[in-house]
Amino acid sequence: MSRLFTPLTLRELTVPNRVWLSPMCQYSAGADGVPGDWHLVHLGARAAGGFGLLITESTAVSPEARISARDTGLWSDAQVAGWRRITGFAHAQGTPIAVQLGHAGRKASAFPPGEGHGTVPAGEGGWTPLAPSPFAYRGFATPVAATESDLARVVADFAAAARRAVDAGFDAVEIHAGHGYLLHQFLSPRANRRTDRYGGGFGNRVRLLLEVVDAVRAAWPAERPLLVRLSATDWVEGGWTAAETADLAPLLHDRGVDLIDVTTGGLDPDQRIPVGPGYQVPFAEQVRARTALPVGAVGLITEPEQAEAILAAKSADVVLLAREALRNPAWPLHAAETLDPGSAREQYPGQYLRAAPAEGAPARRD
Secondary structure (H helix, E strand, O other): HHHHHHHHHOOOOOEEEEEOOOOOOOOOOOOOOOHHHHHHHHHHHHHOOOEEEEEEEEOOOOHOOOOOOOOOOOOOOHHHHHHHHHHHHHHOOOOOEEEEEOOOOOOEEEEEOOOOOOOOOOHHHOOOOEEEOOOOOOOOOOOOOOHHHHHHHHHHHHHHHHHHHHHHOOOEEEEEOOOOOOOHHOOOOOOOEEEEEOOHHHHHOOOHHHHHHHHHHHHHOOOOOOOEEEEEOOOOOOOOOOOHHHHHHHHHOOOOOOEEEOOOOOOOOOOOOOOOOOOOOOHHHHHHOOOOOOOEEEEEOOOHHHHHHHOOOOOOOOEEHHHHHHOOOOOOHHHHHHOOHHHHHHHHOHHHHOOOOOOOOOOOOO
């Protein structure tokens, strides 16, 4: 059997395969943060398309935590009801689903893509972003430096959102600590210039993330897995490094994290990223070498054979697809035809069986 189509068990959740949907913002919620028809169809298509685990877009833990006013949230019961509709559909397809919880920090109150750049002014419905230090992301408004009471509220907001995620029917939670958002901002010296116990050395800069992990793990059922997404490097001098990510991984393991989802970048516009097929996989491999935790790899993984090779080399335990999943919601079904034609028919939902390969069909090569 293809490695890509072997199950992975995290706590009491068994994910049917190793091809997961990466979280991708859709900027399609109303001002109330409730997911709607677009989210149902977007995530539902990938459930029917064979992805082993769906991870939602970054879902704000409070109104001020949103990247934009069109982000989904989990700070209200109305949002719970909206998400329950989506998790119910995914479960009907036999697909587990996770929610990514996030706080945008200094990148909050942004214009949705295509409608402007930078921070939406207060007069147009924007709000003042919160950050480790009063230093703006280039082109955005100067944020307010968080007080310790602000940070305590952030931790409590993550825990409260995790409790709502139980009611919403999610099978796993992912804490977003990458892509230049609040928890990543605290990790990186490029954004965190504090002199209190949340800034300075490595132990202080990871403190907020560890507090969030502890609070979410306590609020989230013990039998359900907790994931963390990390940007392994800022790709810029003086930023968060791959070595620091590897040092952080065992601390997360000790606090009950079950998988690290490894990405890169997003904190500093001066980043220089050598983009190419699988360009982030070496960072996943480096993290995997330092911890007993399984890890996920993402970033220009587009071909079934490429994904299979990543797992065969033990560079990662799962692969996550983003843009390729937008182009092809049924990518896992096609990958099964290529890598495991004997069981490919089993991957298809009943409604789509007429499109499945015939029994004994050769491997797909297109």
